Amino acid sequence: MMAAPLIEVKNVFYDYVIRSGPVHALKGVDASFEKGKMYAVTGRSGSGKTTLLSLIAAFDRPKSGEICYNGAALSSMDASEYRRKNVGIVFQSFNLIPHLSVLENVTLVLEGAKMTRDERKARAESVLSLVGLGKELYSKRPSQLSGGEQQRAAISRAIAADQQVLLADEPTGNLDNENSENVIGILKGLAREGRCVIVVTHSVEVASSADVILKMSDGMIIS
Numbered sequence: 001m002m003a004a005p006l007i008e009v010k011n012v013f014y015d016y017v018i019r020s021g022p023v024h025a026l027k028g029v030d031a032s033f034e035k036g037k038m039y040a041v042t043g044r045s046g047s048g049k050t051t052l053l054s055l056i057a058a059f060d061r062p063k064s065g066e067i068c069y070n071g072a073a074l075s076s077m078d079a080s081e082y083r084r085k086n087v088g089i090v091f092q093s094f095n096l097i098p099h100l101s102v103l104e105n106v107t108l109v110l111e112g113a114k115m116t117r118d119e120r121k122a123r124a125e126s127v128l129s130l131v132g133l134g135k136e137l138y139s140k141r142p143s144q145l146s147g148g149e150q151q152r153a154a155i156s157r158a159i160a161a162d163q164q165v166l167l168a169d170e171p172t173g174n175l176d177n178e179n180s181e182n183v184i185g186i187l188k189g190l191a192r193e194g195r196c197v198i199v200v201t202h203s204v205e206v207a208s209s210a211d212v213i214l215k216m217s218d219g220m221i222i223s
Contacts, residue, residue, distance in 0.1 A: 012055065037211040038209070040210035041216060057167055087165045089168075148175050155168075164195060
Protein backbone atom coordinates (compact mmCIF):
# COMPACT_ATOMS: atom_id res chain seq x y z
CA MET A 1 0.00 0.00 0.00
CA MET A 2 1.43 3.38 -1.03
CA ALA A 3 1.99 6.00 1.64
CA ALA A 4 -0.26 9.04 1.44
CA PRO A 5 1.63 12.17 0.34
CA LEU A 6 2.52 14.61 3.10
CA ILE A 7 2.50 17.52 0.61
CA GLU A 8 0.49 17.72 -2.60
CA VAL A 9 0.91 20.43 -5.22
CA LYS A 10 -2.20 20.51 -7.41
CA ASN A 11 -2.21 22.35 -10.75
CA VAL A 12 -0.43 25.37 -9.28
CA PHE A 13 0.04 28.57 -11.27
CA TYR A 14 1.97 31.57 -9.94
CA ASP A 15 2.79 34.94 -11.55
CA TYR A 16 4.76 37.94 -10.36
CA VAL A 17 5.45 41.30 -11.96
CA ILE A 18 8.80 42.90 -12.70
CA ARG A 19 9.56 46.19 -14.46
CA SER A 20 9.42 44.62 -17.90
CA GLY A 21 6.05 42.97 -17.20
CA PRO A 22 4.49 39.82 -15.72
CA VAL A 23 6.49 36.62 -15.21
CA HIS A 24 4.63 33.30 -15.35
CA ALA A 25 6.79 31.54 -12.77
CA LEU A 26 4.74 28.34 -12.39
CA LYS A 27 2.46 26.92 -15.06
CA GLY A 28 0.23 24.14 -13.80
CA VAL A 29 2.65 22.30 -11.52
CA ASP A 30 1.60 18.96 -10.03
CA ALA A 31 3.78 17.10 -7.53
CA SER A 32 3.55 15.04 -4.37
CA PHE A 33 6.05 14.56 -1.55
CA GLU A 34 6.15 11.77 1.05
CA LYS A 35 7.76 11.40 4.45
CA GLY A 36 10.94 9.37 4.54
CA LYS A 37 12.25 10.60 1.18
CA MET A 38 14.69 13.22 -0.06
CA TYR A 39 13.60 15.14 -3.16
CA ALA A 40 15.84 17.22 -5.42
CA VAL A 41 14.22 19.97 -7.51
CA THR A 42 16.58 20.83 -10.36
CA GLY A 43 16.61 23.10 -13.40
CA ARG A 44 18.21 26.27 -14.72
CA SER A 45 17.90 29.62 -12.98
CA GLY A 46 14.44 31.03 -13.61
CA SER A 47 12.84 27.60 -14.10
CA GLY A 48 10.58 28.01 -11.04
CA LYS A 49 12.46 25.94 -8.46
CA THR A 50 12.72 28.53 -5.70
CA THR A 51 9.20 29.79 -6.39
CA LEU A 52 7.85 26.27 -5.82
CA LEU A 53 9.83 25.98 -2.57
CA SER A 54 8.53 29.37 -1.40
CA LEU A 55 4.92 28.34 -2.03
CA ILE A 56 5.37 25.05 -0.17
CA ALA A 57 6.71 27.15 2.73
CA ALA A 58 3.57 29.34 2.46
CA PHE A 59 5.56 32.55 2.05
CA ASP A 60 3.07 33.29 -0.72
CA ARG A 61 -0.03 31.72 -2.24
CA PRO A 62 -0.62 30.36 -5.75
CA LYS A 63 -2.51 32.43 -8.29
CA SER A 64 -4.59 29.29 -8.84
CA GLY A 65 -4.41 25.65 -7.86
CA GLU A 66 -3.77 24.40 -4.35
CA ILE A 67 -1.03 23.10 -2.08
CA CYS A 68 -2.08 20.69 0.68
CA TYR A 69 -0.33 19.51 3.83
CA ASN A 70 -1.62 16.26 5.32
CA GLY A 71 -4.73 16.63 3.16
CA ALA A 72 -5.55 20.18 4.30
CA ALA A 73 -5.20 23.20 1.99
CA LEU A 74 -2.52 25.70 2.98
CA SER A 75 -4.91 28.47 1.97
CA SER A 76 -7.10 27.49 4.93
CA MET A 77 -4.21 27.72 7.44
CA ASP A 78 -2.38 30.51 9.21
CA ALA A 79 0.90 30.58 7.30
CA SER A 80 3.14 31.46 10.26
CA GLU A 81 1.58 28.75 12.41
CA TYR A 82 1.93 26.20 9.62
CA ARG A 83 5.65 26.96 9.27
CA ARG A 84 6.27 27.01 13.02
CA LYS A 85 4.70 23.60 13.54
CA ASN A 86 5.59 21.78 10.35
CA VAL A 87 8.38 23.32 8.27
CA GLY A 88 12.08 23.83 8.83
CA ILE A 89 13.87 26.01 6.27
CA VAL A 90 17.55 26.15 5.33
CA PHE A 91 18.24 29.37 3.41
CA GLN A 92 21.06 29.63 0.88
CA SER A 93 22.44 32.67 2.73
CA PHE A 94 22.15 30.86 6.11
CA ASN A 95 20.14 33.73 7.72
CA LEU A 96 21.78 33.17 11.11
CA ILE A 97 21.32 36.09 13.51
CA PRO A 98 24.77 37.73 13.66
CA HIS A 99 24.71 39.01 17.25
CA LEU A 100 23.64 35.66 18.72
CA SER A 101 25.89 32.70 19.42
CA VAL A 102 25.50 29.40 17.56
CA LEU A 103 23.67 27.88 20.53
CA GLU A 104 21.40 30.93 20.88
CA ASN A 105 20.54 30.83 17.18
CA VAL A 106 19.25 27.28 17.59
CA THR A 107 17.49 27.70 20.95
CA LEU A 108 15.68 30.76 19.60
CA VAL A 109 13.42 28.61 17.39
CA LEU A 110 12.36 26.64 20.47
CA GLU A 111 11.08 29.66 22.40
CA GLY A 112 7.44 28.81 21.67
CA ALA A 113 7.82 25.14 22.57
CA LYS A 114 6.57 23.74 25.87
CA MET A 115 10.07 23.21 27.22
CA THR A 116 12.05 24.46 30.16
CA ARG A 117 15.14 26.55 29.48
CA ASP A 118 17.34 23.54 30.25
CA GLU A 119 15.31 21.33 27.89
CA ARG A 120 15.68 23.87 25.07
CA LYS A 121 19.43 24.04 25.64
CA ALA A 122 19.70 20.23 25.67
CA ARG A 123 17.70 19.95 22.45
CA ALA A 124 19.84 22.59 20.73
CA GLU A 125 23.04 20.84 21.79
CA SER A 126 21.62 17.53 20.54
CA VAL A 127 20.92 18.79 17.00
CA LEU A 128 24.24 20.67 16.84
CA SER A 129 25.99 17.43 17.75
CA LEU A 130 23.95 15.59 15.10
CA VAL A 131 25.43 17.77 12.35
CA GLY A 132 28.95 17.49 13.73
CA LEU A 133 29.39 20.83 15.49
CA GLY A 134 31.33 20.50 18.74
CA LYS A 135 30.81 22.34 22.03
CA GLU A 136 33.81 24.58 21.34
CA LEU A 137 31.69 26.34 18.68
CA TYR A 138 28.50 26.86 20.69
CA SER A 139 29.51 30.27 22.06
CA LYS A 140 30.89 31.61 18.76
CA ARG A 141 29.08 34.14 16.58
CA PRO A 142 28.22 33.19 12.97
CA SER A 143 30.99 35.46 11.63
CA GLN A 144 33.53 33.35 13.52
CA LEU A 145 32.49 30.16 11.71
CA SER A 146 33.54 28.77 8.34
CA GLY A 147 30.96 28.54 5.56
CA GLY A 148 30.50 24.83 6.22
CA GLU A 149 30.03 25.40 9.94
CA GLN A 150 27.49 28.16 9.29
CA GLN A 151 25.54 25.88 6.96
CA ARG A 152 25.48 23.08 9.53
CA ALA A 153 24.34 25.54 12.20
CA ALA A 154 21.55 26.65 9.86
CA ILE A 155 20.49 23.03 9.37
CA SER A 156 20.51 22.51 13.14
CA ARG A 157 18.23 25.49 13.59
CA ALA A 158 15.90 24.21 10.87
CA ILE A 159 15.47 20.77 12.46
CA ALA A 160 15.54 21.73 16.15
CA ALA A 161 11.76 21.97 16.48
CA ASP A 162 11.36 18.52 14.90
CA GLN A 163 9.11 19.60 12.02
CA GLN A 164 8.07 17.00 9.46
CA VAL A 165 9.20 19.02 6.41
CA LEU A 166 12.69 20.33 5.71
CA LEU A 167 13.08 22.75 2.80
CA ALA A 168 16.60 23.64 1.65
CA ASP A 169 17.50 26.21 -1.01
CA GLU A 170 20.91 25.41 -2.58
CA PRO A 171 22.24 24.02 0.73
CA THR A 172 25.69 23.23 -0.71
CA GLY A 173 25.99 26.32 -2.93
CA ASN A 174 28.61 28.04 -0.73
CA LEU A 175 30.52 24.94 0.37
CA ASP A 176 33.65 23.05 -0.65
CA ASN A 177 33.47 19.38 -1.64
CA GLU A 178 34.07 17.96 1.83
CA ASN A 179 31.46 20.14 3.49
CA SER A 180 29.04 19.51 0.61
CA GLU A 181 29.34 15.78 1.20
CA ASN A 182 28.74 16.27 4.92
CA VAL A 183 25.59 18.32 4.30
CA ILE A 184 24.27 15.80 1.75
CA GLY A 185 24.80 13.02 4.28
CA ILE A 186 22.93 14.99 6.95
CA LEU A 187 19.97 15.65 4.63
CA LYS A 188 19.79 12.00 3.56
CA GLY A 189 19.93 10.92 7.20
CA LEU A 190 17.05 13.23 8.12
CA ALA A 191 14.94 11.74 5.33
CA ARG A 192 15.73 8.23 6.58
CA GLU A 193 14.51 9.28 10.02
CA GLY A 194 11.11 9.99 8.50
CA ARG A 195 11.21 13.63 7.46
CA CYS A 196 10.17 14.91 4.05
CA VAL A 197 13.28 16.66 2.70
CA ILE A 198 12.93 18.89 -0.39
CA VAL A 199 16.09 20.44 -1.80
CA VAL A 200 16.39 23.01 -4.58
CA THR A 201 19.77 22.51 -6.19
CA HIS A 202 22.01 23.01 -9.22
CA SER A 203 24.40 20.38 -7.86
CA VAL A 204 24.63 17.07 -9.71
CA GLU A 205 26.01 15.48 -6.54
CA VAL A 206 23.02 16.58 -4.42
CA ALA A 207 20.53 15.51 -7.08
CA SER A 208 22.12 12.08 -7.51
CA SER A 209 21.81 11.52 -3.74
CA ALA A 210 18.06 12.16 -3.72
CA ASP A 211 15.39 9.47 -3.80
CA VAL A 212 13.36 11.46 -6.34
CA ILE A 213 14.51 14.11 -8.84
CA LEU A 214 12.03 16.66 -10.19
CA LYS A 215 13.42 18.58 -13.16
CA MET A 216 11.84 21.96 -13.88
CA SER A 217 11.92 24.07 -17.02
CA ASP A 218 9.99 27.25 -17.84
CA GLY A 219 7.69 26.96 -14.81
CA MET A 220 6.79 23.30 -15.34
CA ILE A 221 7.99 19.92 -14.06
CA ILE A 222 9.22 18.13 -17.17
CA SER A 223 10.48 14.89 -15.59
